[in-house]
Amino acid sequence: MYSIHATILQKLPSACPLCGLTARGGNLCSGCAQDFVWRLNGLQSCVRCLNPVPKQTTLETQATAEDTPQAAQCSRCWRDAPPYARLVAAMDYAYPTAMLIQRFKEGARLAYAGLFARVLWTRLRTQLPGDVGLLPLGALVPIPSSQQALRRRGFNPAGELALELARLSGYPLQREWLRRTRETPSQKVLDSAARRESVKGLYVCPHALPRVWVGLVDDVVTTGSTMHTAARALLNAGAAGVVALAAAHTPVRLVR
Numbered sequence: 001m002y003s004i005h006a007t008i009l010q011k012l013p014s015a016c017p018l019c020g021l022t023a024r025g026g027n028l029c030s031g032c033a034q035d036f037v038w039r040l041n042g043l044q045s046c047v048r049c050l051n052p053v054p055k056q057t058t059l060e061t062q063a064t065a066e067d068t069p070q071a072a073q074c075s076r077c078w079r080d081a082p083p084y085a086r087l088v089a090a091m092d093y094a095y096p097t098a099m100l101i102q103r104f105k106e107g108a109r110l111a112y113a114g115l116f117a118r119v120l121w122t123r124l125r126t127q128l129p130g131d132v133g134l135l136p137l138g139a140l141v142p143i144p145s146s147q148q149a150l151r152r153r154g155f156n157p158a159g160e161l162a163l164e165l166a167r168l169s170g171y172p173l174q175r176e177w178l179r180r181t182r183e184t185p186s187q188k189v190l191d192s193a194a195r196r197e198s199v200k201g202l203y204v205c206p207h208a209l210p211r212v213w214v215g216l217v218d219d220v221v222t223t224g225s226t227m228h229t230a231a232r233a234l235l236n237a238g239a240a241g242v243v244a245l246a247a248a249h250t251p252v253r254l255v256r
């Protein structure tokens with residue numbers, strides 16, 4: 001939980017990291033938050049993978065009374081469900097919010113981890129339906145960085161985000177629940193089939209897990225193949241289920 005000190009910091013004036021206008025506590029100003037952070041709320045997006053779904057054509061809705069666009073899965077998730085029950089992202093990996101992610105990861109603006117975590121925590125509480133028992137999560141597990149990335153940046157962006165989210169939510173942080181089995185080439189240059197192949201068996205859980213729901217944390221979700229592999233490792237070790245959490249998600253139309 002945030003301390004009184006942190007609560008006071010949240011009220012202090014600061015410059016909006018996107019537009020430079022007055023904001024508070026290192027957050028986006030209300031205009032930018034409305035325009036860029038909450039944008040997905042207004043779109044028809046798959047509740048499970050967050051990819052945009054064309055209205056009515058490929059959308060297959062669940063036969064529930066509270067059927068809304070937000071409660072629907074895309075046809076791809078119906079056919080071949082990802083190993084995580086939900087993907088929740090703070091923002092789109094698109095202009096201009098992608099700049100925040102780049103400054104965070106490559107410019108070491110570690111304070112942005114707090115900004116992403118606050119948006120993510122609000123989303124978690126407002127978007128995860130309480131009746132399916134996903135909350136509270138039993139653990140937060142960051143996806144480990146490669147040694148090469150760790151040496152270059154000096155920190156693991158997913159680890160910083162998970163730490164801030166753990167502070168906010170009170171959920172226990174479990175850094176040791178996932179380990180990398182090997183080093184891999186950078187994902188950026190690979191297409192989605194090559195990405196899937198390169199991350200196969202990349203993560204293991206070193207011991208049996210308690211039967212709890214795990215929040216699996218990464219900085220950016222692009223094709224989802226890293227999340228898939230890591231979620232499978234947690235489920236194989238005994239986790240009850242996985243919710244994928246990310247600072248940003250690349251909508252499928254932007255995946256090259």
Ligand SMILES: [Zn+2]
Pocket residue numbers: 016017018019020021028029030031032033
């Ligand atoms: Zn702004």
Ligand SMILES: [Zn+2]
Pocket residue numbers: 046047048049050051073074075076077
């Ligand atoms: Zn989907």
